[in-house]
Amino acid sequence: MRHKIGFNRLGRRPAHRKALKRNMVTSLLLEERIKTTQTKALEVRRLAEKMVTRAREDSVHNRRMIGRDIKNKKALAKLFTEIGPRYKSRAGGYTRVLKLGPRFGDAAEMVLLEFVDRDGSESEPPTRKQKAAAQKSEKKSESKKSAAKKEDNIVEKSPAEPSESAAAARTTDAVSHEAQPAHKAEQEPAGE
Numbered sequence: 001m002r003h004k005i006g007f008n009r010l011g012r013r014p015a016h017r018k019a020l021k022r023n024m025v026t027s028l029l030l031e032e033r034i035k036t037t038q039t040k041a042l043e044v045r046r047l048a049e050k051m052v053t054r055a056r057e058d059s060v061h062n063r064r065m066i067g068r069d070i071k072n073k074k075a076l077a078k079l080f081t082e083i084g085p086r087y088k089s090r091a092g093g094y095t096r097v098l099k100l101g102p103r104f105g106d107a108a109e110m111v112l113l114e115f116v117d118r119d120g121s122e123s124e125p126p127t128r129k130q131k132a133a134a135q136k137s138e139k140k141s142e143s144k145k146s147a148a149k150k151e152d153n154i155v156e157k158s159p160a161e162p163s164e165s166a167a168a169a170r171t172t173d174a175v176s177h178e179a180q181p182a183h184k185a186e187q188e189p190a191g192e
Helices: 014-031 038-055 060-067 073-086 128-157 164-179 182-187
Strands: 033-037 095-102 109-115
Touching: 014 033, 014 038, 014 073, 033 038, 038 060, 038 073, 038 095, 038 109, 060 073
Parallel strands: none
Antiparallel strands: 033 109, 095 109
């Protein structure tokens, strides 16, 4: 009796299903993170976890066994040189599935399937609350900087005693505008 040995057929014939899983595992190995539907991710996760467990020990036998499913040489090399040794001391659970919400077209539940403890990344992507908090702190720091700049500009622009050249410039501008007839003042801009 084969109880609890079932799997999701993914609505495909066996050859198509096998090709789909192989391609998705290859993409996962190369990119270390893929976006897919929840049902596909759970099926691909099974295969990927078994491959990483085999890749922890680099032997000809293990390379040939995994090579039956992974035809891409770059992905196979990365599995045995980077990913396998990374999880050497881990007893399982090499991947995680993060829910992203429904897809726009057909409302299929989308997820992010990724390796745990990837190099050069955070342990988890930031949540909405963390993003909002980061944006608020950026806005606060920007507003403090702009307020400090405004205070500096005000101090620089309004010295304690106005200079004689500034006062002389104001009087010459006022005299030149008064000396012109009204119709010429309207035609020419005031700055000249």
